[in-house]
Amino acid sequence: MPHLAVSGVHANYGALEVLHGISFDVDRGGIVSLVGPSGSGKSTVLRTLVGLTRATRGTVEIDGDVIDYRSARAIRAARDRMAIVFQQYNLFQNMTVLRNCTLAPVKIKRRPRSEVEAEARDLLALVGLADKADAYPDELSGGQQQRVAIARALALRPDILLLDEVTSALDPELVGEVLDTIRRLSDEGMTMLLVSHEMGFVREVSNAVVFMDAGRVVETGSPAQIFDAPRSDRARDFFGKVLRH
Amino acid sequence: MERILAQAPDFFTPGNVGLLLEAAGLTLAMTVVGCGIGFALAFVLVYLRQTPGLWALPLRLICIAYVEVFRRIPFLVVIYLVLFFIQTVSTDASLFTIAVIAICLYAVAYTADIIRGGIESVPQTQVEAARAMNLGRLQTMIHVVLPQAWPVIVPPAIAFAVSFIKDTALVSQIGVFELTFRGKELNNQGFSGILVFGTIAMCYFILSFPLSLLGQYLENRLATPRGQRRARKLRRA
Ligand SMILES: Nc1ncnc2c1ncn2[C@@H]1O[C@H](COP(=O)(O)OP(=O)(O)O)[C@@H](O)[C@H]1O
Numbered sequence: 274m275p276h277l278a279v280s281g282v283h284a285n286y287g288a289l290e291v292l293h294g295i296s297f298d299v300d301r302g303g304i305v306s307l308v309g310p311s312g313s314g315k316s317t318v319l320r321t322l323v324g325l326t327r328a329t330r331g332t333v334e335i336d337g338d339v340i341d342y343r344s345a346r347a348i349r350a351a352r353d354r355m356a357i358v359f360q361q362y363n364l365f366q367n368m369t370v371l372r373n374c375t376l377a378p379v380k381i382k383r384r385p386r387s388e389v390e391a392e393a394r395d396l397l398a399l400v401g402l403a404d405k406a407d408a409y410p411d412e413l414s415g416g417q418q419q420r421v422a423i424a425r426a427l428a429l430r431p432d433i434l435l436l437d438e439v440t441s442a443l444d445p446e447l448v449g450e451v452l453d454t455i456r457r458l459s460d461e462g463m464t465m466l467l468v469s470h471e472m473g474f475v476r477e478v479s480n481a482v483v484f485m486d487a488g489r490v491v492e493t494g495s496p497a498q499i500f501d502a503p504r505s506d507r508a509r510d511f512f513g514k515v516l517r518h
Numbered sequence: 519m520e521r522i523l524a525q526a527p528d529f530f531t532p533g534n535v536g537l538l539l540e541a542a543g544l545t546l547a548m549t550v551v552g553c554g555i556g557f558a559l560a561f562v563l564v565y566l567r568q569t570p571g572l573w574a575l576p577l578r579l580i581c582i583a584y585v586e587v588f589r590r591i592p593f594l595v596v597i598y599l600v601l602f603f604i605q606t607v608s609t610d611a612s613l614f615t616i617a618v619i620a621i622c623l624y625a626v627a628y629t630a631d632i633i634r635g636g637i638e639s640v641p642q643t644q645v646e647a648a649r650a651m652n653l654g655r656l657q658t659m660i661h662v663v664l665p666q667a668w669p670v671i672v673p674p675a676i677a678f679a680v681s682f683i684k685d686t687a688l689v690s691q692i693g694v695f696e697l698t699f700r701g702k703e704l705n706n707q708g709f710s711g712i713l714v715f716g717t718i719a720m721c722y723f724i725l726s727f728p729l730s731l732l733g734q735y736l737e738n739r740l741a742t743p744r745g746q747r748r749a750r751k752l753r754r755a
Pocket residue numbers: 286291309310311312313314315316317318
């Protein structure tokens with residue numbers, strides 16, 4: 274049974290439908306990457322999973338249990354298991370890096386502050402920012418904020434980590450650091466759903482790649498199959514452009 | 519002018535000065551208590567107004583209607599409405615209480631929009647990040663939104679209270695012994711209107727000027743998250 278199963282999900286912004294039936298599975302401990310042109314709905318898929326955008330049709334299952342997004346309690350349970358790292362980081366501007374990481378574990382999961390803080394400091398060390406615990410987000414570079422956002426998501430101890438283009442705002446030398454972090458998490462068995470334009474990295478870490486275009490899944494397959502032998506013209510066209518530069 | 523100078527010694531007797539001080543205190547107390555409670559209630563109103571869901575539609579409409587209605591009624595009319603309404607339900611409510619309630623009702627309507635503006639100035643993405651990690655609506659408001667909204671809310675809220683100090687003069691109409699009421703009384707005793715109301719004007723100025731300064735100070739302190747932080751660091755150092 275897949276850890277996360279998405280089937281036939283539709284979603285709207287206002288009256289405009291942007292997801293027209295998205296389906297894919299993620300196995301426990303696996304890494305699945307969503308790739309495709311910008312505007313194809315990748316971020317919306319992640320938002321739908323955590324209930325920020327309402328799915329109008331289709332189902333999402335975790336370990337075989339369907340998440341009923343009409344129920345506030347079910348959404349809370351889903352958010353307990355999935356943590357999202359936003360493309361724009363969305364760190365809380367009014368608190369330090371450390372408090373960004375400890376707020377939810379202390380206030381929501383009601384874990385002891387000292388324990389949570391120690392763990393948060395370890396996570397900040399993991400992303401190479403041990404010395405920035407007391408800094409405020411606007412004192413950090415984009416790449417540093419991005420890594421704080423990853424540490425903040427990990428502090429929630431999710432089963433599944435949703436990462437939205439976590440390297441798109443990074444300087445080239447930092448891309449390596451963040452990718453190392455993701456690689457390390459994958460070695461530790463974290464289940465991840467990844468939106469990325471780093472095709473080399475996607476190819477290296479993913480168990481499966483989902484190619485999306487205009488709100489639909491065009492192709493799903495192993496990285497080798499999707500990148501080297503895409504079946505659809507759309508994918509061939511896209512990878513032809515992306516991989517060439 | 520000579521008449522004013524001649525009257526001055528009789529006017530500035532300890533008794534009259536005491537009366538004026540007491541009246542100034544009353545004016546200040548009405549404003550601070552009324553606006554303070556009004557400000558707090560305005561938060562509640564804004565929060566209720568954001569309640570999601572169809573079932574909360576009547577609640578949202580009531581909140582919107584309250585603000586729209588009270589902003590369109592002259593303050594004097596609010597005062598009389600409160601006076602007559604309170605008098606039908608209780609005969610022993612003090613005029614001070616009635617004045618404070620009127621100020622409060624009025625302040626809620628005006629500061630609610632200030633607060634709403636401040637809350638809406640915080641990017642929705644901050645709210646989404648909080649909700650995605652399971653912070654509830656109230657927790658998101660308290661820990662994430664309000665701390666970032668303060669710099670936008672506080673300066674106009676204080677400016678409102680400062681300008682309201684003078685509008686409280688209207689409650690003299692129902693006989694609260696505040697500054698303007700005492701002024702009229704002393705004027706009726708035969709003191710020169712210029713002397714009396716010149717003094718009263720000074721009193722209003724003395725009351726509101728320090729508050730304006732406080733407002734400016736807070737505005738500078740809160741202006742940016744960086745400014746808040748600098749203030750914290752300075753205090754630590
Ligand atoms: N808040 C929004 N309101 C309206 N339309 C939106 C909103 N966010 C995204 N969209 C639209 O939904 C589509 C999918 O967007 P998105 O999921 O962000 O794509 P991707 O992440 O693949 O670039 C795009 O056409 C985009 O313009």
